[in-house]
Amino acid sequence: MGTEPLWTGYRFREVDADGWTTFWRLDPREQPFELTDWTGNAERPGHRLWARAATPAGVRARWQTSATSVTLEIRGAGGLDAIVAPVDFLIGGVLHQRCEVQAGEQRIRVELPPGPVELEIWLPQAGAVAVREVAFDGDAVPQPPAGPRWITYGSSISQCTGAYGPSETWPALVARQHQWDLVMLGFAGECHLDPIAARTIRDTPARLISLCLGINIYGGETYSGRTLPGQVEAFLSTVREGHPHTPIVVITPLPAPNLEGKPNGLGLTLDDIRACVELGARTRQDPDLQLIDGRTVLSTEEAQALYADDVHPGPEGYRLIAERLAPLLTLPL
Incomplete structure (x- = not known):
């Protein structure tokens, strides 16, 4: 089994030509107007619902892993939602590391304790972001969402x-x-x-x-x-x-x-x-x-x-x- 994340907490997943994924909490295919870019900035002045829907609040993924590190490739946007919240890395349900997200493309690398461990990544609850890859330097098995x-x-x-x-x-x-x-x-x-x-x-x-x-x-x-x-x-x-x-x-x-x-x-x-x-x-x-x-x-x-x-x-x-x-x-x- 590959390490492709089983992200949960979103409605629609949009992947652009460069492999960047935006997690929409409402389905943008139902919007009554065009969006100008991936940040959710809309042609209708002052209408912010779709910008908020493109923020991955509550979106997360979980793995069982024996790797010693994990790297998240993420992109933070400017514009309406220029202030981006951090990314949280949890081990066994406890916060392990909190990492700031800057504007533009970046790779966030986090060292992991000796495994096997359960790792969760929670994406920012504020700001417009897209993700492209989660890479481990060892074995990692994605876990499906648990609980009701x-x-x-x-x-x-x-x-x-x-x-x-x-x-x-x-x-x-x-x-x-x-x-x-x-x-x-x-x-x-x-x-x-x-x-x-x-x-x-x-x-x-x-x-x-x-x-x-x-x-x-x-x-x-x-x-x-x-x-x-x-x-x-x-x-x-x-x-x-x-x-x-x-x-x-x-x-x-x-x-x-x-x-x-x-x-x-x-x-x-x-x-x-x-x-x-x-x-x-x-x-x-x-x-x-x-x-x-x-x-x-x-x-x-x-x-x-x-x-x-x-x-x-x-x-x-x-x-x-x-x-x-x-x-x-x-x-x-």
């Missing part, structure tokens, strides 16, 4: 661009604790109940689905109080077409102490958004759907201490979110 699949959808708070590294986003920490096969559909600034996101979840087999809804809708003024409950209901209805009885967890916005009580341009406060999301979710009267109030995940005091800005937790905040959500996100017996 969990899909989580959300905003930058799910993509976790500010986490220490890709294996320490809150979804990665929860998935690693439970030994789940993670599909992370966190799109920074772009969690607006897009139909393609609902279809992607619908068409991807999973044992558990979680949806963190509302913060981008508040900030982007996407829906009014009249339209938001119906959009949530419609999104869930599409997901249910492919997952009739799969548990779904809907999480409303976490506390944002400096924004609470402030109406957006459509007159909605964060509490209004929470109420609309809850109404849309409860309208279905779905026995396999659970609601979590985001204000119970972190307290206002914790948010004030752990946020990097008005909305985003810092690295320790993401760790605490994982600690709080891990026991709440469970599979049925």
Whole structure:
């Protein structure tokens, strides 16, 4: 068996003429407009969903190996997503080395401890990257994804661009604790109940689905109080077409102490958004759907201490979110 990686956590794999692979978390063949280049920069001004979809957040591969070193060939982009998160190399589920990714083509070489060992490579959760080769100086056998699949959808708070590294986003920490096969559909600034996101979840087999809804809708003024409950209901209805009885967890916005009580341009406060999301979710009267109030995940005091800005937790905040959500996100017996 060769050492070709069995990457997991993506929707579509695109390989260019030079052998560079971009892992798309949404299928670019379904996009309604042309992309200008591999970074996801689109002709439609200000539309960032496809740039986010080209970021390999949650994409990873695993090997059993007796090699003494591994080399990853990776390319970091400039442009919209010029800041690229690091690559994490894990041995036996524990962080072994975290390597920065620069703009342009590079080879990252990591020394491995005496084997055999289980090696995981987690690709960056922020920025546009492509990969070409993973090379070992000894035997390495790719391992298929392990555990039941969990899909989580959300905003930058799910993509976790500010986490220490890709294996320490809150979804990665929860998935690693439970030994789940993670599909992370966190799109920074772009969690607006897009139909393609609902279809992607619908068409991807999973044992558990979680949806963190509302913060981008508040900030982007996407829906009014009249339209938001119906959009949530419609999104869930599409997901249910492919997952009739799969548990779904809907999480409303976490506390944002400096924004609470402030109406957006459509007159909605964060509490209004929470109420609309809850109404849309409860309208279905779905026995396999659970609601979590985001204000119970972190307290206002914790948010004030752990946020990097008005909305985003810092690295320790993401760790605490994982600690709080891990026991709440469970599979049925």
